[in-house]
Amino acid sequence: MMASKDTVKMISALADDRRIRIFETLAESDRSDSKLAEMLGMDVSEIREQASILEQAGLVISSEDDDSFDYCLDPQQVAVLTGFFELVLNKCSPPKCC
Numbered sequence: 001m002m003a004s005k006d007t008v009k010m011i012s013a014l015a016d017d018r019r020i021r022i023f024e025t026l027a028e029s030d031r032s033d034s035k036l037a038e039m040l041g042m043d044v045s046e047i048r049e050q051a052s053i054l055e056q057a058g059l060v061i062s063s064e065d066d067d068s069f070d071y072c073l074d075p076q077q078v079a080v081l082t083g084f085f086e087l088v089l090n091k092c093s094p095p096k097c098c
Contacts (some may be wrong), residue, residue, distance in 0.1 A: 006058060007084045010077065013057035018042065018050045023059065030072035
């Protein structure tokens with residue numbers, strides 16, 4: 001089993017604690033950049049920068065609303081990522097694992 005380039009891109013995008021925090025928060029509900037900044041103790045510019053990386057990886061969808069951005073997770077891409085990890089877990093049987 002080889003991970004697709006898209007899966008690798010998604011996993012790479014999550015290799016940062018700020019992006020994981022944004023991802024986890026968006027899993028709860030869609031949020032604006034200012035609300036994410038407030039909740040996560042980050043600057044709006046930092047939220048936008050990190051969310052852009054998640055968006056480029058296909059995990060997040062953004063929409064512009066006046067002078068702010070709203071973000072949500074892309075459920076189809078999250079399902080692809082979930083499917084990858086389920087495949088890995090299904091191949092890992094107790095006798096083969098540490």
